[in-house]
Amino acid sequence: SSSAASDVYKRQLLDSLFETAGLVGANPVSLPGTKADAYNDEEEGVPLNEGEYSLYRKLVGNLLFIAMERGDIQYAVNQCSRRLAGATDKDLGALQEVDPVPPRHALRSTEDRAH
Numbered sequence: 001s002s003s004a005a006s007d008v009y010k011r012q013l014l015d016s017l018f019e020t021a022g023l024v025g026a027n028p029v030s031l032p033g034t035k036a037d038a039y040n041d042e043e044e045g046v047p048l049n050e051g052e053y054s055l056y057r058k059l060v061g062n063l064l065f066i067a068m069e070r071g072d073i074q075y076a077v078n079q080c081s082r083r084l085a086g087a088t089d090k091d092l093g094a095l096q097e098v099d100p101v102p103p104r105h106a107l108r109s110t111e112d113r114a115h
Contacts, residue, residue, distance in 0.1 A: 010066070014100055017062045020055065021096060045088030056087045059095055066100045073098055 018024050048056055060081050067077040076098045083091045 013062060013066065017059065017066075017100060020062075021059055023096060026096075045090030048087050048089065048092060052089075052092060053087060056092050056095060057084060060084060063095075063098055063100060070100070070102065073100065 018026070060077070063073070063077045064081060067074045076094075080091065080095045080098065
């Protein structure tokens, strides 16, 4: 079914996102917001170089797509996307705290949905 195909696509997107961000095997943190609260600190951080900025944009774009169905990460992703024009190393660190994987209780196999 199209729902199963969509789930497979989302899982592939998540796997790609983790690999791109270097977060394969990383542990999640609690949200909303970020631990460091990078958006309210007086210290701005160091601007990202071209490669880091490209990575930041790609990660934010992928997370925006995933966040449409994940209310628990929408606030944090919104805050990260607001920093696109002037992203710093602190913003990249905050972005890497966002856990795009749904909680275990929200994950169901395709077989469970078919029954």
